[in-house]
Amino acid sequence: MAVLRRTARAYGAMMAMVPKLFMAYQIWVWMQFIVQIISLVILVSFWSAVYAGESSLSGLTLAQTLNYIILAQIFAPSTDTNMVFELGYMVRSGQIGMRLIQPLDLQLALYVQKVSEIALAFVFNLPLALIGWLLFRYHVPADPLVWLAFLVSLLIGNALLFCFDWILACASFYSTEVWGMGMLRYGVALFFSGALVPLAMMPGWLRTISTILPFSQALYTPVSLLSGITPLSGMPRIWLAQLAALVALGALSRFTFSRAVRQVTVQGG
Amino acid sequence: MSVIQTENLTKIFRVPQKDAGVRGAVKALFQPRYKDVTAVDGVTFSVEKGEVVGYIGLNGAGKSTTIKMLTGILVPSSGQVRVLGRDPHRERVANARQIGVVFGQRTQLWWDLALIESLNTIAKIYEMDPQRYDQLLEQFVDLLDLKDLLKVPVRNMSLGQKMRAELAATLIHEPEVVYLDEPTIGLDLIVKERMRAFIKQQNRETGTTVVLTTHDLGDIEELCQRVIIIDEGKLIYDGPLSAIKERFGKYRQITFEMARDLDGVDLPAGAEIVTQDGRSLVLRFDRTQTTASRVAAAVMEQFNVVDFSLAEPDLSMIVKQIYQGALHPEAV
Amino acid sequence: MIRYLVLYWTFFKQRIKVLMEYRVNFLIGASSTLFVQAASILSIWVVMRQVPTLNGWAMAEIWLVYGLLMLSKSINHMFADNLWTLGWDYVRTGNFDRLLVRPIDPLFHLLADRFCHDGIGHFVTGLILVVVSLVQLNVVVTPLKVIYMIITVVSGGAIFIALNLITGVSGFWVMDSTPVIRVVFEMHEFAKFPLSIYPKAISAVLTFLIPYGLASFYPASYVLGRDVPPTLALATPVVAALLVFISYRVWLFGLRHYSSTGS
Numbered sequence: 001m002a003v004l005r006r007t008a009r010a011y012g013a014m015m016a017m018v019p020k021l022f023m024a025y026q027i028w029v030w031m032q033f034i035v036q037i038i039s040l041v042i043l044v045s046f047w048s049a050v051y052a053g054e055s056s057l058s059g060l061t062l063a064q065t066l067n068y069i070i071l072a073q074i075f076a077p078s079t080d081t082n083m084v085f086e087l088g089y090m091v092r093s094g095q096i097g098m099r100l101i102q103p104l105d106l107q108l109a110l111y112v113q114k115v116s117e118i119a120l121a122f123v124f125n126l127p128l129a130l131i132g133w134l135l136f137r138y139h140v141p142a143d144p145l146v147w148l149a150f151l152v153s154l155l156i157g158n159a160l161l162f163c164f165d166w167i168l169a170c171a172s173f174y175s176t177e178v179w180g181m182g183m184l185r186y187g188v189a190l191f192f193s194g195a196l197v198p199l200a201m202m203p204g205w206l207r208t209i210s211t212i213l214p215f216s217q218a219l220y221t222p223v224s225l226l227s228g229i230t231p232l233s234g235m236p237r238i239w240l241a242q243l244a245a246l247v248a249l250g251a252l253s254r255f256t257f258s259r260a261v262r263q264v265t266v267q268g269g
Numbered sequence: 270m271s272v273i274q275t276e277n278l279t280k281i282f283r284v285p286q287k288d289a290g291v292r293g294a295v296k297a298l299f300q301p302r303y304k305d306v307t308a309v310d311g312v313t314f315s316v317e318k319g320e321v322v323g324y325i326g327l328n329g330a331g332k333s334t335t336i337k338m339l340t341g342i343l344v345p346s347s348g349q350v351r352v353l354g355r356d357p358h359r360e361r362v363a364n365a366r367q368i369g370v371v372f373g374q375r376t377q378l379w380w381d382l383a384l385i386e387s388l389n390t391i392a393k394i395y396e397m398d399p400q401r402y403d404q405l406l407e408q409f410v411d412l413l414d415l416k417d418l419l420k421v422p423v424r425n426m427s428l429g430q431k432m433r434a435e436l437a438a439t440l441i442h443e444p445e446v447v448y449l450d451e452p453t454i455g456l457d458l459i460v461k462e463r464m465r466a467f468i469k470q471q472n473r474e475t476g477t478t479v480v481l482t483t484h485d486l487g488d489i490e491e492l493c494q495r496v497i498i499i500d501e502g503k504l505i506y507d508g509p510l511s512a513i514k515e516r517f518g519k520y521r522q523i524t525f526e527m528a529r530d531l532d533g534v535d536l537p538a539g540a541e542i543v544t545q546d547g548r549s550l551v552l553r554f555d556r557t558q559t560t561a562s563r564v565a566a567a568v569m570e571q572f573n574v575v576d577f578s579l580a581e582p583d584l585s586m587i588v589k590q591i592y593q594g595a596l597h598p599e600a601v
Numbered sequence: 602m603i604r605y606l607v608l609y610w611t612f613f614k615q616r617i618k619v620l621m622e623y624r625v626n627f628l629i630g631a632s633s634t635l636f637v638q639a640a641s642i643l644s645i646w647v648v649m650r651q652v653p654t655l656n657g658w659a660m661a662e663i664w665l666v667y668g669l670l671m672l673s674k675s676i677n678h679m680f681a682d683n684l685w686t687l688g689w690d691y692v693r694t695g696n697f698d699r700l701l702v703r704p705i706d707p708l709f710h711l712l713a714d715r716f717c718h719d720g721i722g723h724f725v726t727g728l729i730l731v732v733v734s735l736v737q738l739n740v741v742v743t744p745l746k747v748i749y750m751i752i753t754v755v756s757g758g759a760i761f762i763a764l765n766l767i768t769g770v771s772g773f774w775v776m777d778s779t780p781v782i783r784v785v786f787e788m789h790e791f792a793k794f795p796l797s798i799y800p801k802a803i804s805a806v807l808t809f810l811i812p813y814g815l816a817s818f819y820p821a822s823y824v825l826g827r828d829v830p831p832t833l834a835l836a837t838p839v840v841a842a843l844l845v846f847i848s849y850r851v852w853l854f855g856l857r858h859y860s861s862t863g864s
Contacts, residue, residue: 031780035787041803042790049656049798050648057651180629187636196644201651282862342701344860358860365704377699381619393611394703396604422622 010104011112029124036073036128043069043196044136058201060229063139068198068227070138074129075226077121078154078218079193081114081162084182088172100261107257111162118158141226149235150226156242157217163249164214166257173260188213194220200229214249217242270354271315272446272478273339277348280309280334280502308334310502311348318445321472321479323493323510331502332482336448339480340370353445366395369444371435373451378423384434385419388441395442402441409437412467429460436464440471447471449481453488465491490514519557522580523564525550528573535571540564548575605709612713620718627718634678634722638671642730656798661737662825667793668730669754670817671723674789676758677765678720683711684765685779688772697859708852738825746824756841757816761789763844764811770855789813795822808833812840 044066051062060068087110090096099106132138141147168185172178190196193215199207210216221238224230230238283303309331316322326332337343338350341357341364350357357364378387392402410416413433423431432452440447449468453461469492471477481492489496489510496513498506506513527548534550536542539558543551554564561579568574620627645667649660658666683690691697691711700707700714731750735742768785772778788806792813796804807814815837823834 027775027777027780031783034784038787038790041799042794045798045800045803046648046655046794049794050652052656053654054652057648177625177629179626180633183629183633184636187638187640190637191640191643196641197647202647203650206647337698340698340702342698342860344857346861361701362704362706365702368702370702372695372698375695375699379615379619381622382615386615386618390611390615393608394705 007104011109032124033127036125037131040070040073040128040132040135043073058198060198060200064227064229065198066136067138068223068229070132070136071140071227072195072219072223074125074132075122075154075219075223076193076195077118077125078158078222079161079189079195079215080118080121081158081165081218082182082185082189083110083114083162083165083169084172084178084185086110087166087169088176088178088182091172092176107166107254111159114162115158139228141228143232146225146232149232149239150222153225153235153238153242154218154222156239156246157219157221160242160246160249161214161218163246163253166253167249170253170256170260173263189215192216193218194223198224198229200224214245217245270318271351272318272320272353273314273316273480274351275315275335275339275349276313278309278312278335278338278345278350279307279347280331280338280343281346282306282308307502309338309345309499312499312502312504313348314497314504314507316478316480318478319472319476320495321468321481321492323489323496324480324482324499325484325489325496326482326499330499332499333450335499336370336450336480336482340368340448341365366442367445369439369442369447371439371447371449371452373454376423376431376435378431378434378438380424381422383420383422384415384426384437387423387434388438391438391441397442401443405441405443409441412470413437413463429456432456432460432464436467440477443475444477446478446480449479449483451483452481453483453485461485461487468492519555520553521556521561523552523554523561524578524580525552525568525572525574526576528575531572534568537563537567540567605705608705608709609713613716616716630719631721634719635726638722638726642667642726656795658795658797659738661734662821663794664730664734664737665825666795666817666821668727668734669750669757669821670789670792670813671727671730672754673727673757673761673816675720675723675727676755677761678723679717680720680758681712681762681765682717682720683715684762684769685782686772687711687769688776688778692772692859693776701860707856708849740824750820750824753816753820753837756838757813757820759841759845760812760816760837761786763841763848764813766848767851770851773855773859785811792817812844815840 047062047065047069051057051065055061057065087096090099099109102109165185168181169178171181192210192213194210199210199216199220202210210220221230221242225232225235225238282305284306286302286304312331312335324332324335334343338345339352339357341352341361344358352364353367355364377391378384379390388406392399410419413436415433415437418426418430418434421430423434426434436452447468453464456464465488468479468481472479472492479492481488483489493510495508496506496510497504498513522543527550530547531545531550534542534545536552537559540552540554543553545551550568552564552568554561565577568577645663646660649655649663653659655663687697691700697707700710703710734740740746764785765782768782769778771781775781788811791799791803791807796807796814796818799807804814808819815833819829819833820837822829823831
């Protein structure tokens with residue numbers, strides 16, 4: 001029990017660091033807010049113009065699409081699980097050695113850190129949610145069950161994307177030039193997560209790719225529940241699929257990491 | 270004609286005053302309050318062609334601010350400054366052509382490129398005659414031992430190598446005035462020696478005027494005939510180095526660590542107590558009257574000494590003593 | 602003038618040598634912006650293929666608006682990226698003093714100090730979009746139109762640089778000036794689409810106040826023979842020159858502040 005409490009405190013201390021780091025950059029938070037408002041106005045104007053002559057596209061009305069797009073903007077930080085730069089930096093600077101001798105599981109520790117960063121990003125998006133609502137009156141469900149379904153799906157989806165990103169990041173043990181991969185991952189995620197376009201609008205082959213790739217699990221799948229694109233009745237099947245992917249990616253990520261870490265010990269640093 | 274001339278040179282910074290917290294930040298936005306800080310206060314001096322002047326003072330005394338006004342980076346709040354007959358700020362570009370500056374540990378070299386690339390570019394920036402450049406380059410490579418460094422990127426150089434490269438880059442365009450701001454900080458003795466020799470040689474052969482700020486008494490002793498001492502923005506001494514050395518160079522300090530607390534102590538003539546605190550004792554003695562071994566022997570005879578150390582008199586110590594009233598400007 | 606061109610070439614060669622020291626990073630940097638641009642271009646394609654027009658603009662016409670803006674942006678990105686870090690890398694570290702003791706103009710020195718290869722990705726994207734658009738639309742490309750577009754792109758680049766310079770001068774006061782620059786810079790995102798899709802107030806801002814629209818929407822309309830006031834379509838170089846003049850005055854103001862405070 002005491003061990004558990006101590007472990008919890010250790011992870012808790014790491015979590016507490018995150019908001020302090022954020023507040024150190026207050027002016028950056030404000031900038032982020034204005035940048036988001038700009039992109040929100042662009043998205044809404046764009047979609048309104050798209051729907052000018054149509055009542056529905058791919059089965060979605062303008063109201064549904066806007067609802068989805070605005071919510072997706074608010075919850076977009078869920079896909080910020082890219083670990084390539086962090087792990088790459090640790091490997092290059094040799095910090096990885098220090099981190100590995102800490103009495104924490106590195107993957108779990110960094111996951112906790114990422115999740116707290118993302119949770120905090122959601123908090124910082126609250127003003128955006130408010131302004132967005134004042135400007136565009138998007139609709140959020142009143143049914144707590146929908147919220148629960150959404151939160152569970154978001155949590156699982158985010159965790160499985162983290163595992164996927166962890167596998168990618170392990171490449172930094174083998175090559176110092178992972179920067180390009182990190183940028184590529186960012187671009188691919190932007191498109192396939194559903195942050196810009198609801199996946200329902202994509203042509204069949206692109207939809208297939210986006211279902212295979214894990215990015216949509218952290219954003220499109222939960223947000224489409226919240227915005228009403230996916231009915232609550234589809235929930236059990238989605239949860240199951242997400243859980244299965246999480247287990248598979250989780251196991252694979254642990255295996256990959258344990259292999260990659262050997263690279264460090266072999267090279268001695 | 271004087272190369273550098275300042276008259277009542279003064280620099281006052283307006284520093285915004287802020288109260289803590291959000292309310293303080295808001296108040297500062299609408300009702301800013303300022304405090305005037307005088308960094309350089311009515312400094313007047315002139316430097317003749319070919320002089321090497323040590324410009325010294327404690328940290329924050331106003332050395333860098335003065336150098337920045339002399340180089341045209343900062344505008345004086347009041348007073349006059351003339352370098353080679355020009356206002357260095359108003360005629361910044363013309364002034365820049367004829368000066369060279371080494372700013373402590375900042376580099377003017379291109380970090381990722383071989384030294385020779387940086388030197389070539391600098392030659393172009395200063396519009397050097399290519400033939401003259403080649404000639405000087407050969408000379409500098411020889412004097413500063415840069416032969417093996419020309420092809421090395423600056424990022425791969427040691428601190429000493431970097432400083433040698435920096436000196437070459439600063440002097441290659443044959444500036445008439447060179448400002449060296451802490452050029453030997455952190456360098457080992459051999460590199461220091463080489464740099465001093467180079468500066469001396471340049472000064473002697475080309476008549477380059479040098480203004481040097483440093484904490485290192487060795488630099489001053491090797492290079493400067495004249496020192497200017499500044500404290501809290503005010504000029505407190507301007508004169509030959511020998512006068513300073515005579516007055517303060519003759520004192521040395523010894524610190525003793527005793528096995529147990531001491532009460533009284535008998536000292537040989539010429540030695541006096543600076544501080545005495547429990548088991549530690551700091552003495553000062555006049556080198557012309559006694560020696561370190563005589564003082565140490567006297568103390569050891571009376572007490573059980575655990576440890577002792579002899580302090581080299583450095584400039585900051587001398588400046589401190591001067592400021593504490595040992596030497597009043599009017600007394601000079 | 603010629604002296605500065607020669608000097609820029611010297612600095613540029615230096616920079617290329619540095620970039621060649623890290624060849625892989627060079628390639629990655631030059632292509633990094635492509636990935637993000639590809640995501641947003643692909644998204645527009647996904648949507649636009651389902652509808653005939655966006656407020657009367659066909660997809661190929663939108664590529665021209667988007668592409669012209671990308672080209673202007675790439676000029677800023679390649680030649681004036683150092684403005685972003687004036688506060689952080691130059692004023693904070695004291696490196697700005699180094700520029701001031703050299704016998705050349707400090708603004709020139711600042712810009713010439715770092716050619717940014719990341720902008721090449723934007724340039725390529727923009728060029729492809731413009732060419733695709735003109736080919737798809739069967740626009741008769743006369744030499745006059747080519748000259749008009751080149752002038753537009755260069756002027757658009759100048760607008761980008763001037764606006765970044767005005768906001769970037771804040772680096773003389775606050776070390777971390779990036780957010781200040783970013784807030785105005787981000788407005789260019791509006792200009793990727795025809796301004797007619799936005800509320801009147803926004804399109805007015807993008808035309809008269811932060812005139813990124815003059816780098817994309819108005820010239821594109823002009824090239825496509827659409828109904829825009831010709832004064833606005835031809836205003837780009839004039840406005841660019843005016844903004845460059847204003848921004849240089851602002852820069853001198855910042856420089857005066859720096860030389861009286863040193864930070």
